[in-house]
Amino acid sequence: MQKDWPSELRIVAMFLLLDIVLVCTHLLSGSQLFDLDSEQNIPTFYQSFKLMLLAGLAALHLYRLIRDRNTGTLERTFWGMFAAGALFLGLDEALTIHENAGALLSGIIGSEGTQTYTEIFTAGGFTSSNWLLFYLPLLIAVLVSIVYFARKLYPSFGRKRVILLLAAAGLFGATFALEFIGTKTGIWMTSVYELIMITEETAEMMSVNLLLYFVISSGHEQHKTG
Known part of the structure; x- marks a missing residue:
């Protein structure tokens, strides 16, 4: 008899199906309500929900690890940072914080500071969205941290x-x-941009799906050994 799919695979498969439906609806409807490139619409709130769910599951896993006195500080730190990061991304998606990153930073460090920072990149030919520049240090820190934790926690996480x-x-x-x-400049709002945008949004949805699988399977593994 064929075995049932594990619950994490069923959940991710459900979200994958919804992702495909959203992409197809964007392509076929032409409505801003389903536009992957717009803010404050169904795709935005859907992705925000997935990230909030991810944050909640990670926080629940962290709570279980805290109760398990055999869990090391490094692993607890990872899950705390993971939950906080997913929560921030979920809020950012829903509230479009990234679109106002420049204004928010200007209020903290002053407009001269943000202008000087962006001019360093624009002088080198940067012509894309400015919010990418403000999030770049955060992105680098996140990716380096993930590689560090993956290496250090490999015995606990497994291959x-x-x-x-x-x-x-x-x-x-x-x-x-x-x-x-x-x-x-030169790609923005062209047919090439549409293809890149859909690929980007799909990659973002797939990354959250993989992380959901990662978190749920981690919870199941902890439950087995706990």
Whole structure:
């Protein structure tokens, strides 16, 4: 008799199906309500929900690890940072914080500071969205941290979960690269931009799916050994 799919695979398959429906609806409807490139619409809130769910599951896993006195501080730190990062991304998606990153930073460090920072890149030929520049240090820190934790926690996570984590990180980084390419002068709002934008949004959705699988399977593994 064929075995049932594990619950994490069923959940990810459900979200994958919804992702495909959203992409198809964007292509076929032409409505701003389903436009992957717009804010404050169904795709935005759907992705925000997935990230919030991811944050909640990671926080629940962290709570279980805290109760398990055999869990090391490094692993707890990872899950705390993971939950906080997913929560921030979920809020950012829903509230479009990244679109106002320049104004928010100007209020903290002053407009001269942000202008000087962006001019360093524009002088070198940067012509894409400015919010990418403000998020670039954060992106680098996140990717370096993921590689560090994946290496240090490999004995605890195992090969399968480390691959999931690194693959998700790779897709997450790719979304920034695609955003940079798509919003460059000469590509912005062309037919090429549409293709890049859909690829970027799909990569973002896939990265969250992989992370959901990673978190749920981690919870199941902890439950077995706990």
